[in-house]
Amino acid sequence: MTSSPEAGADQQLPPIIQDPESTVLEDVVVDGRRLDQAIDDFVADIVAPPVNRGPARWHRRVCVGAINFRTEVAQAIVDQVSNVAAEAGLEVGEPGCRANVLIIGTEDGSSLAAGLVDRAPRAFRPLYSGAARSREALDRFVSTDAPVRWWHVSLPVGREDGRPAVRMPLDERYPVIRGEGRLRTATRNDLIKVFIIVDVSAARGVDVRRLGDYVGMVALAQIDPEADPSSYDTVLNLFDAPEVQRGLTAWDRSYLQAFYGAELNARAANQQGGEVSSSMYRDLRDAPPTDDAEDGSTADPTP
Template structure:
């Protein structure tokens, strides 16, 4: 039996127990994973392939740079069998910990909320209809467009996700935009024409797993996939087929063993880059440059020397 929509809505503002036992009998299996050789991206130069990848997959709100979690995440999973929920929470938390984030203790208020269901579109539509401001709060830089939200509801993908973020003053930690009810906008001191005083913090991500469509994918690989889309604002409509990434999990499941070196390098770059360029599109370039340096240094000397620094 599925958790009623109204009960899940209550979880959006409450503190669900991490890995809590729920009533939906999950069909997710846990077969032995197959390990394959590394996949070559393609014939492009490394720096160009990275630039293309970052440009293709990054999907922040309009006129905003990439958002990321600041310090701490708390992962909650509901509507799965107890052992599946706990394994999923543990794997996603492991991905977050490897990105140098703090992990909330059991009982913390979930800001990464993973919902299992047998009807992904139905659950998404019900949640958005009943709590639209949970998905698109009334302040600048919170989330993507109404059209993107409609696609979140309508997609038939096995996993769908929706991020909510807030612009924050990087020096004070206070909100950097006018919130509903504010009389005046916050005072934000400029740092010059090239640097922004604001950072974009993720504050919530909703991830809906259609268990019927995700059947046959073991929990470890599913957790890696969910971890990737939980930590980064990935464009669900991007085509990652040219890259060795876990984002291809549901298109070519037999070739995907979980997070790859490419994925780990992207997350390390996302969480390690300064992201302080005033132009939002230049912040993606900061991620690209950091990812390039990481992968270049990991390559054999002859290959690394063939690629100039971007």
């Protein structure tokens, strides 16, 4: 884990606030749908990988870094995102590791995003197949007024050797992928970088630990920023329901554990989603009702 904060009162997040009492997720019906149907819809709608690619995920290890926050805020965010990653089964880098999950605080998210993309466009859309979403999606990343915006970069690799499974810039030949089958693929899609920009002015009033949970969720999966999660019990509603500040829920944890526990080697992307749905359904069906509210006891990040 690593953090590289910069001092400055204008980069503050506000005091921690307490969670009100939360609503427990029904174990049979969600928003008028059967649990299995709600899970299928969530898994199908919530992730947006590059075109013609299955969902990407981190392979074994992440290193979380935060910059342009005060020291204690940066560390709180890094720690919480790292906790989410560890809970999903990933290894977390030690302090000083090279960050592949980069979280940046700013008072103007759009200006920062535009500047980063202008200076290093290939960092966001590398010149190989399956690296990132479309140019139009990148434009939306720059222009959105969301409190948190994110951009994933991934790399298709061989499942056995981890070598690039697509032709890279300057390569003369396409790679040979051995072990491909009619129903199963010998490749996987690895996340290699995610840029996450937190507009601190828009995020004021949000508990830092809940913010870390939200950032952890969008860091570990290619969450579609235009998806509507309002009918699900998920931390992704954090900024749409500020009066009910929820951290990572049982629904979120079940999704991440299912996502990182599935093989994801089916050739058809919808079959990969089916693996995640089935695992998530078994977990939520058999789990006792829980209250995801916590005491919000994170230290006050203000001076």
